[in-house]
Amino acid sequence: MIRLAACQYAIELFETWEAYAAHLERLCAEAAGQGAQLLLLPEYAGLVLSGQLPAAQRSDLKGSIAGIQPLIEPWLALCEGIARRRGIYLQPGSAPVLGIDGRYRNRAFLFGPEGRLGHQDKLMMTRFEREQWDIAPGRGLRVFDTALGRLGILICYDNEFPLLARHLAEAGADLILAPSCTDTEAGYHRVRIGAQARALESQIAVLQSPTVGQASWSPALDVNVGRAGLFVPPDHGMPADGVIALSTELDPPGSQWLSCELDLVQLRRVRQEGQVLTRRDWPEQLSACVAQPG
Numbered sequence: 001m002i003r004l005a006a007c008q009y010a011i012e013l014f015e016t017w018e019a020y021a022a023h024l025e026r027l028c029a030e031a032a033g034q035g036a037q038l039l040l041l042p043e044y045a046g047l048v049l050s051g052q053l054p055a056a057q058r059s060d061l062k063g064s065i066a067g068i069q070p071l072i073e074p075w076l077a078l079c080e081g082i083a084r085r086r087g088i089y090l091q092p093g094s095a096p097v098l099g100i101d102g103r104y105r106n107r108a109f110l111f112g113p114e115g116r117l118g119h120q121d122k123l124m125m126t127r128f129e130r131e132q133w134d135i136a137p138g139r140g141l142r143v144f145d146t147a148l149g150r151l152g153i154l155i156c157y158d159n160e161f162p163l164l165a166r167h168l169a170e171a172g173a174d175l176i177l178a179p180s181c182t183d184t185e186a187g188y189h190r191v192r193i194g195a196q197a198r199a200l201e202s203q204i205a206v207l208q209s210p211t212v213g214q215a216s217w218s219p220a221l222d223v224n225v226g227r228a229g230l231f232v233p234p235d236h237g238m239p240a241d242g243v244i245a246l247s248t249e250l251d252p253p254g255s256q257w258l259s260c261e262l263d264l265v266q267l268r269r270v271r272q273e274g275q276v277l278t279r280r281d282w283p284e285q286l287s288a289c290v291a292q293p294g
Contacts, residue, residue, distance in 0.1 A: 005036035006228035010213040010255045011221045015052045019167045021127035028082050029231025031257045038089040042208040043156045043181035061219045065096040083111035093179050094187035103136035108153050138210045143171040156180040160194035178208040188226040203271045203279040206231045212251050227256035235274040237266045
C-alpha cells in the first residue's frame with residue numbers, strides 16, 4: 001500500500017521568491033505531514049513563478065515564459081531540497097522550459113529522496129499551446145523506477161491518447177501521474193475521462209492533479225477548473241466505478257490536497273484474476289479490426 005497526495009492547486013500571486021518558496025515548502029509539509037509518500041502538483045504549476053516578474057511582463061503570454069527561465073534552476077533546487085529533506089517523491093507540476101534548439105517545451109520533473117530523477121515532456125499539444133503559445137511537443141516516454149513502484153507521467157492532454165499510456169504500461173508502469181490545467185469544466189472532464197479510460201484499458205492507476213482558481217494577472221493561467229482524483233480499473237477489489245478518491249469541489253477556496261492510498265498488490269492481481277483482462281486482450285483488438293477474406 002502506498003500513500004499518495006494530489007493537489008487541487010490554487011493559482012496565487014507571489015511577487016517575491018521568498019514568498020513563493022515559503023508557500024511551496026508549507027504546501028508540501030502539509031501533505032508530507034499527512035503521511036504522503038508521493039506528492040503531485042498540476043500542469044503549469046511552475047508558471048506561478050511568473051508572479052515575480054514586473055506586471056507588464058507577467059501579463060504578456062510569451063514574455064512571461066521567457067522571463068521565468070532564470071528562475072527554473074532555483075525552482076528545481078527548491079523542489080529537490082524539499083524531496084530530500086522530507087524523504088518523499090515530488091512531481092511539482094510542469095513549466096515551460098527553453099531547450100537548446102530555442103523552443104519551449106512543457107516539462108514535468110520528478111524528484112525523490114535521492115534527488116532529481118529526470119523529466120517528462122508533454123507530447124501532445126493543445127490548440128492553445130500550438131497555435132497561440134508556440135509550445136513545442138516533446139519526444140519519447142520514460143518510466144521511472146522508484147521505491148514505490150514504476151511510474152510514468154502524462155501531462156494533461158496526453159491522457160486523452162491511449163497509445164501513450166499503453167506504452168508506459170507495457171514498459172512496466174503501475175501508476176501514471178497526470179498533472180492537468182484546464183479552464184473549463186468540459187476540459188477537466190476530457191482529461192478525467194481519458195485518465196479513467198487509460199486505467200481501464202491497461203489495468204493501471206492514474207493520479208490526476210488540477211489547477212483551480214482565477215489569476216487575472218496571467219494570460220496563461222487566467223481561469224482554472226478541476227478536481228483531483230485517483231482512478232483504477234473497476235474490477236475485483238477495486239471500487240465499482242473505478243474511483244478510489246475524488247475531491248469534492250471543482251473550484252475550492254485555496255489549494256487543497258487529496259490524500260489517498262493505492263494497493264499495488266491488488267492492482268496487479270486484477271491483471272491476472274480480473275473479471276476482464278483488458279491488458280492481456282489488447283492485441284486481439286488489432287487482429288479483430290482486420291477484415292477476413294470472403
